[in-house]
Amino acid sequence: MKQSVFGLILFFFLMLPPVADLLESIMIFHMHMQMPLLIVAGFLMGKFFLLRFPAFLEKWNEDGIAGILLFVVINLYWMLPRTMDEALSVQMIEIFKFVSLPFLAGVPLRDSWMKLTTAVKNAVIILFSFLFVGLGLVYTLSPVELCNNYLLKEQVTLGWGFLTMAACFIVYLIYTLVVDPSKYE
Amino acid sequence: MIKSRQKIISVIVVLIFGFVLLYAGTDEFTAFTSETARVNGLIENKPEFPAVTLEDSEIRTYTFSEFKDKYVFITFMYTYCSTVCPKLEMNMSHVYSQIPQKYLGDDIVFLSISFDPARDTSAALDKYKGYFNSDGETWRMARIPDKKDLEMLLKEFGVIVIPDGFGNFTHNSAFYLVNKKGKLIDVMDYKKVDEAAQKVLTILKETGE
Numbered sequence: 001m002k003q004s005v006f007g008l009i010l011f012f013f014l015m016l017p018p019v020a021d022l023l024e025s026i027m028i029f030h031m032h033m034q035m036p037l038l039i040v041a042g043f044l045m046g047k048f049f050l051l052r053f054p055a056f057l058e059k060w061n062e063d064g065i066a067g068i069l070l071f072v073v074i075n076l077y078w079m080l081p082r083t084m085d086e087a088l089s090v091q092m093i094e095i096f097k098f099v100s101l102p103f104l105a106g107v108p109l110r111d112s113w114m115k116l117t118t119a120v121k122n123a124v125i126i127l128f129s130f131l132f133v134g135l136g137l138v139y140t141l142s143p144v145e146l147c148n149n150y151l152l153k154e155q156v157t158l159g160w161g162f163l164t165m166a167a168c169f170i171v172y173l174i175y176t177l178v179v180d181p182s183k184y185e
Numbered sequence: 186m187i188k189s190r191q192k193i194i195s196v197i198v199v200l201i202f203g204f205v206l207l208y209a210g211t212d213e214f215t216a217f218t219s220e221t222a223r224v225n226g227l228i229e230n231k232p233e234f235p236a237v238t239l240e241d242s243e244i245r246t247y248t249f250s251e252f253k254d255k256y257v258f259i260t261f262m263y264t265y266c267s268t269v270c271p272k273l274e275m276n277m278s279h280v281y282s283q284i285p286q287k288y289l290g291d292d293i294v295f296l297s298i299s300f301d302p303a304r305d306t307s308a309a310l311d312k313y314k315g316y317f318n319s320d321g322e323t324w325r326m327a328r329i330p331d332k333k334d335l336e337m338l339l340k341e342f343g344v345i346v347i348p349d350g351f352g353n354f355t356h357n358s359a360f361y362l363v364n365k366k367g368k369l370i371d372v373m374d375y376k377k378v379d380e381a382a383q384k385v386l387t388i389l390k391e392t393g394e
């Protein structure tokens with residue numbers, strides 16, 4: 001339960017206007033700090049939902065596939081350059097960000113991840129590696145501003161952020177492929 | 186058996202939700218950036234050029250009714266800009282040079298509007314227009330001295346201008362075409378010079394007949 005409380009505190013902390021403004025003022029903070037932290041807040045709060053609605057989750061998210069799909073869909077949506085812009089200019093979209101990332105991405109991730117088979121987990125990481133490489137290239141190579149609220153220079157920084165994340169995923173995938181942890185136990 | 190059916194139902198529900206979310210979020214998969222969405226919205230809504238007062242490089246002041254019964258080809262810029270604006274104005278000059286003399290001034294006027302009225306005085310604009318062979322008559326450069334007027338125009342035409350605190354601005358760039366009734370009818374990619382010139386010529390020919 002302690003985790004859920006921490007998640008809730010983190011969630012409210014991120015919602016504080018000065019904190020939100022600061023994180024949203026820099027493009028890479030917006031996409032690679034605020035949004036993941038909202039998912040983390042949801043992930044921590046997920047414990048509460050797991051304890052509260054075990055039957056529902058067991059029934060409708062038995063093998064974690066539906067939950068992880070929801071997680072992927074919400075992430076896809078927030079990776080569109082347009083949604084990042086609109087979160088700043090349209091209040092409804094900003095509210096949707098603070099609801100969807102914790103509760104429709106963080107919570108399902110918590111419920112689903114342990115239920116998934118290793119193959120599906122790796123498939124998810126491979127999918128995100130491809131996505132991040134693609135987006136990284138789009139953001140670093142685009143000659144025009146994709147977001148009206150941010151400078152071109154920030155966009156390139158964000159692109160490198162995506163590429164770095166993708167590199168981490170790929171390193172992890174190679175590691176799981178070549179290293180057998182049971183040998184070292 | 187029942188369990189696996191529920192599993193499938195929940196997957197389908199999630200997929201439908203995801204499709205609707207992405208479909209609505211991108212205006213039926215047509216606009217992935219807010220810039221595209223903005224341009225699509227402008228072309229659909231055809232906002233009218235508001236009644237603001239312009240002051241040009243020849244120190245003449247007038248409202249937009251000066252261009253009554255003429256098409257107006259517009260860009261938004263500021264002369265201190267060292268990145269996009271010179272390119273934007275250079276491309277505008279390429280469009281300008283593709284328009285036959287007989288249309289210039291009578292059927293169409295080119296207009297560069299500065300959104301930095303504090304620094305872009307008539308003298309500054311006069312100097313700037315020299316770099317692009319603008320004659321100050323069929324291609325005018327003007328500022329909007331009144332701050333409220335300027336903000337209204339930028340808002341109507343969806344021009345986003347963000348000062349960076351060092352005397353420069355981040356802004357979106359495009360060619361804007363306003364029709365004889367003062368309504369915005371097209372927003373064109375400023376990098377596609379020939380395409381823009383072709384479009385303008387077609388419109389001028391149609392109305393000339």
